[in-house]
Amino acid sequence: MTCGPGFYARRLSRPGAVLAPMAGYSDAPLRQLAAEEGALWTVSEMISARGLVLGGDSEKLTLGRPYPGEANRVVQLFGAEPDILAEAVRRAQAWFTPAALDLNMGCPVPKVRGRGGACLLQTPEVAYDLVRAMRGATELDVSAKIRLGWDTNRSVEVAQGLAAAGASLITVHGRTSAQRYTGEADWDAVARVAASVDVPVVGSGDVRSAAQARARLRSGVAAVMIGRGAVGNPWVFRALATGEDAAPDAGERARTALRHARLHVAFYGADRFGLLSVRPLRKVLPQYLPDHPDLREALVQVNTVEDVERALAPLLAGSGADEDRMKVYEISGPPGGARGML
Known part of the structure; x- marks a missing residue:
């Protein structure tokens, strides 16, 4: 069921963490297990806006299709054309009944270059237009997931621009695109973003346990997003939702x-x-x-x-x-x- 505007604020009023979008991982079965264990919300694998608009039988696309009764699921889109993204938002809302829509500005995979993802960090003014176009196509919350930058840290500048364009929430992964998944996520940089904007900021990067998530919350983020640390471990959401860290046998x-x-x-x-x-x-x-x-x-x-x-x-x-x-x-x-x- 579609949740309407204010979804993020409502979900952030309770304790817990968020399941990250992960290509090849955050499909319906994993989302279901995470939701049952108390995830604040889950995010779909990223879906091409052009694919939704120009791809024909995309209504049956398993990347967007919910499991029966699924709620609190955000659909993530990637693209670089405002009109295409606006139409993709309308189709995603009609076909997949998301709780909110998210713009991917963090995927560093080479095959996405030039079509959105982390490339938008090189031309953030394009991303601001995309968020405005998405907001104009739906009453649902629109968010964006970014990295710190393409190869240098521009995260505060980009986050402020996204907030001004109408993003209801910003997720920040504490690496640049050039870093891919090497090195350590820079949570000091994530904290600076959280302090620089008036919208909620969710932090992401290298969180593999409930203890690590609680430590990262002290950086000032509204919530923590967990990706690889949740694969094979949906109980991390239970621990953060309930405060009980008992490990499953x-x-x-x-x-x-x-x-x-x-x-x-x-x-x-x-x-x-x-x-x-x-x-x-x-x-x-x-x-x-x-x-x-x-x-x-x-x-x-x-x-x-x-x-x-x-x-x-x-x-x-x-x-x-x-x-x-x-x-x-x-x-x-x-x-x-x-x-x-x-």
């Missing part, structure tokens, strides 16, 4: 890994070969069980949910896995195609 970790696999096939259905495949989760499942490297070899070779269940069998015995299986049906329903394979 191996059985709960294994059950959640298996449930992630079941949510995956429930959302995506059969692939082009008719298989309910979990191959995209090979990079994710081992991260649920960092203390069990003996299971890694099996988990990076899985093809089906049954493979996952066999790999995790030593930890699943008597752990309530059948109850988790039914929970997937109740929330997501069975996938299309071979419905008896879950």
Whole structure:
């Protein structure tokens, strides 16, 4: 359900953290697990504005499609043309019922260059026009996610321009685009941005635990965004929402890994070969069980949910896995195609 204006302010009135947009990771199953554990909101993988406007059958695009009952999900767009982004906002709102819209100004991937992402940090006046165009196309909150700059720190200047253009919230990743993911995130720079604008600032970069997130909150940000630290660890959101840091045991970790696999096939259905495949989760499942490297070899070779269940069998015995299986049906329903394979 669309949440209307003021979404960010409402969600920031409570404790917690935000799930970052991550290409290839922050899809519907991961967002669902993070939301259930108390994430303030989740952000979709970035979606090309031109793809939405010119791509034909984009209404069924899995990057934007919500899981049944999904709420508090922000759709992130990237692009560099105001008219295209405005139309993409209208389509995203109609098709994907987001709670808010976010402009990607942080993706450093070379293939995005010239089409938006971190390139906008070189020409921030273009980004300000984009935010104004997005604001003109919707009543929902519009935000932007930036890095410190392209190769030098211009974050205060850029954040102030975005706020003046109408951004309701700004997320700052504490690296330049040139740094990609090397070195350490500069949280002193993030703090300077938070102190320089009147809109909420969310900080991002190198947060892998609840303790680190709480320490980063002391920089003056309104909330912390967690990306890689949440993959295989949705419980970090529970800790920050409730203040309880009790770590899940191996059985709960294994059950959640298996449930992630079941949510995956429930959302995506059969692939082009008719298989309910979990191959995209090979990079994710081992991260649920960092203390069990003996299971890694099996988990990076899985093809089906049954493979996952066999790999995790030593930890699943008597752990309530059948109850988790039914929970997937109740929330997501069975996938299309071979419905008896879950």
